Amino acid sequence: xxxxxxxxxxxxxxxxxxxxxxxxxxxxxxxxxxxxxxxxxxxxxxxxxxxxxxxxxxxxxxxxxxxxxxxxxxxxxxxxxxxxxxxxxxxxxxxxxxxxxxxxxxxxxxxxxxxxxxxxxxxxxxxxxxxxxxxxxxxxxxxxxxxxxxxxxxxxxxxxxxxxxxxxxxxxxxxxxxxxxxxxxxxxxxxxxxxxxxxxxxxxxxxxxxxxxxxxxxxxxxxxxxxxxxxxxxxxxxxxxxxxxxxxxxxxxxxxxxxxx
Amino acid sequence: xxxxxxxxxxxxxxxxxxxxxxxxxxxxxxxxxxxxxxxxxxxxxxxxxxxxxxxxxxxxxxxxxxxxxxxxxxxxxxxxxxxxxxxxxxxxxxxxxxxxxxxxxxxxxxxxxxxxxxxxxxxxxxxxxxxxxxxxxxxxxxxxxxxxxxxxxxxxxxxxxxxxxxxxxxxxxxxxxxxxxxxxxxxxxxxxxxxxxxxxxxxxxxxxxxxxxxxxxxxxxxxxxxxxxxxxxxxxxxxxxxxxxxxxxxxxxxxxxxxxxxxxxxxxxxxxxxxx
Numbered sequence: 001x002x003x004x005x006x007x008x009x010x011x012x013x014x015x016x017x018x019x020x021x022x023x024x025x026x027x028x029x030x031x032x033x034x035x036x037x038x039x040x041x042x043x044x045x046x047x048x049x050x051x052x053x054x055x056x057x058x059x060x061x062x063x064x065x066x067x068x069x070x071x072x073x074x075x076x077x078x079x080x081x082x083x084x085x086x087x088x089x090x091x092x093x094x095x096x097x098x099x100x101x102x103x104x105x106x107x108x109x110x111x112x113x114x115x116x117x118x119x120x121x122x123x124x125x126x127x128x129x130x131x132x133x134x135x136x137x138x139x140x141x142x143x144x145x146x147x148x149x150x151x152x153x154x155x156x157x158x159x160x161x162x163x164x165x166x167x168x169x170x171x172x173x174x175x176x177x178x179x180x181x182x183x184x185x186x187x188x189x190x191x192x193x194x195x196x197x198x199x200x201x202x203x204x205x206x207x208x209x210x211x212x213x214x215x216x217x218x219x220x221x222x223x224x225x226x227x228x229x230x231x232x233x234x235x236x237x238x239x240x241x242x243x244x245x246x247x248x249x250x251x252x253x254x255x256x257x258x259x260x261x
Numbered sequence: 262x263x264x265x266x267x268x269x270x271x272x273x274x275x276x277x278x279x280x281x282x283x284x285x286x287x288x289x290x291x292x293x294x295x296x297x298x299x300x301x302x303x304x305x306x307x308x309x310x311x312x313x314x315x316x317x318x319x320x321x322x323x324x325x326x327x328x329x330x331x332x333x334x335x336x337x338x339x340x341x342x343x344x345x346x347x348x349x350x351x352x353x354x355x356x357x358x359x360x361x362x363x364x365x366x367x368x369x370x371x372x373x374x375x376x377x378x379x380x381x382x383x384x385x386x387x388x389x390x391x392x393x394x395x396x397x398x399x400x401x402x403x404x405x406x407x408x409x410x411x412x413x414x415x416x417x418x419x420x421x422x423x424x425x426x427x428x429x430x431x432x433x434x435x436x437x438x439x440x441x442x443x444x445x446x447x448x449x450x451x452x453x454x455x456x457x458x459x460x461x462x463x464x465x466x467x468x469x470x471x472x473x474x475x476x477x478x479x480x481x482x483x484x485x486x487x488x489x490x491x492x493x494x495x496x497x498x499x500x501x502x503x504x505x506x507x508x509x510x511x512x513x514x515x516x517x518x519x520x521x522x523x524x525x526x527x528x529x530x531x532x533x534x535x536x537x
Contacts, residue, residue: 131319
């Protein structure tokens, strides 16, 4: 009996692997991808990086300006994440099976989440750029839209996992809905919620770079400007400052996560 | 004998129900810091050239044009499908090549299959790779290796590998230690352990994680098309909104991306529920 199941599993696995190989071959034909050329270009590329991506004195002169733009990006990501989290907590409470008020609002919350999440942040940025122009608000709103979708999904899952018996116990004492949310649901889910928010701050700093390139704001704009004028020393400085920022934020949020979870 | 009671009271005499602990303090400090930074952010934002009323009304009317009247104008439907296929192709290549490389790195990064030193080195390396945004990897490789789909795929590979190494090595670490020990006691080599214990017990996890990454890579590929000129539907989106200001076409492309993204999400949710 188990032998039959094992053989079936093996067959299924081989079939999936075959499909993956076929899909990859089709993909390389469509995208004009040449694996040999790709592999051959790596050593040259690494050499190029080593010989061009170093810091020069000229680049260091621009350091204050880069820090300024970097701060704008950091503020943009934190503001977008925090305000999106506030909206998402409401949507999450509406959407979760444990705490929903009625099925219609629950589906609506899930629909909003799915819609905002699956439209790529690039599309939001490009649409907002047309009317809002080149300023921090464009980047902020684009990040906000994507973050609401992602966090709502995460919060719905977190609240769903919350202990239902605590909710039931409070309900049995005749507690009102706001009390149940405030005393049973939020305290239980708060560590997870904060953990997701911190994760999203990290992700948004990277996305903010991308949005910045498209909308001409923050560190992405600086990167794009020096990239296009082929000033690779400054490009290197910008890249290193992004790396250091992301790693610092990761260390801080790892510490917080370790303490609260 | 009288029982010793120590009831903590607040300044106004109320009994404290909860004793404050370190975790709670860190949590409220984090929340306070996030809110403080958010409020500061709104004061330091650069609002040059922003007129709230026109901007909001303009965006609303743009959204209306986009979502209610989607239409293709400068590219035909076959070309649009071809561009979607290119984006899917870039995502597939980055995911598949990334998964193969991540499989080997994941084996070396797993605590139970590798030594401490190697696994630490790989983890540090992966953390460093993750700190650089994908778009910078693609742009840097585009000059270093010459433009083309190779640069896009290699650039996207970095984050795929970083993500999958973490997921794979965690799956490997969950393997029953007894199985590995049993094989080792028969004198099996490291490769035997991998082929006969690791792969059979983790294959469904590996495939599910890989598909989850494919879902992410699709939206990354769209972004790379728009921001790094990597081609595909993202590039068309960038051209339609930035050069032709053709909102009907932006709407059509957005719907196309949305449809594929939702399809992929449904598939990966199903896989996640079934296998992870």
